Amino acid sequence: xxxxxxxxxKAARIRSVVRRVPRGQVATYGDVxxxxxxxxxxxxxxxxLKGAGGAARLPWHRIVAAGGRIALPGDAxxxxxxxxxxxxxxxxxxxxxxxxxxxxxxx
DNA sequence: GTTATGACTCGTA
DNA sequence: ATACGAGCCATAA
Numbered sequence: 745x746x747x748x749x750x751x752x753x754k755a756a757r758i759r760s761v762v763r764r765v766p767r768g769q770v771a772t773y774g775d776v777x778x779x780x781x782x783x784x785x786x787x788x789x790x791x792x793l794k795g796a797g798g799a800a801r802l803p804w805h806r807i808v809a810a811g812g813r814i815a816l817p818g819d820a821x822x823x824x825x826x827x828x829x830x831x832x833x834x835x836x837x838x839x840x841x842x843x844x845x846x847x848x849x850x851x
Numbered sequence: 852g853t854t855a856t857g858a859c860t861c862g863t864a
Numbered sequence: 865a866t867a868c869g870a871g872c873c874a875t876a877a
Contacts (some may be wrong), residue, residue, distance in 0.1 A: 751874075773859055786859040787873050794858060807858075815858045824858090 755792035757781055762793065765806045768832045769847040770840055772810050779849055790815065806831075812842030 757780040765771050771779075773786040780789065789807070797804040797820070805827040809815035816824050825835070834841040 748874095777859090785872060787857080788859090790858040791874055792858095797858090804858085809858075810860055817858075820858080 754781070754784055754788060755796075758784060758789050758792040759796060759800065759802055762802055762804065762807055765803055765847050766851070767803075769845050770806045770808050770812070770828065770833055770842065771847040772808060772812075772842070773815070774810060775847070776807060786810075806847070808840050808842070812836075812840035814838065814840075 758776060761776050761779045762771075773789040776789040777784040777786045793802070793804050793807060796802055805824040808824075814821045814824060825838075828840060829835060833845050
């Protein structure tokens, strides 16, 4: 099997967290990982989103790296930035102003 | 089994 | 600001 049972559930939790991120706000991989569970790391958050984009109704574009940096390479990164700007997420150069639009679990 | 790679983060230079 | 290394973990070769 390419995906173990444990990983599949972990990935499901991660996607579920991402799905709760409201429009106009963003979260970091670390934030998603922490919200998804204590056994989840930032790398796993990114891994779970890889391939999930486009395949599911997932606001993958609201997930950025620490400090509001866009981690997604190539055209996908440009699209992410475009989508975020379309939602009213403030940018500072090539970074998101994470301090002003960072999502907290406490809605 | 090992090695390399990547949507991670942090510390140090 | 950029560059590198260490720790981290799943996949691919």
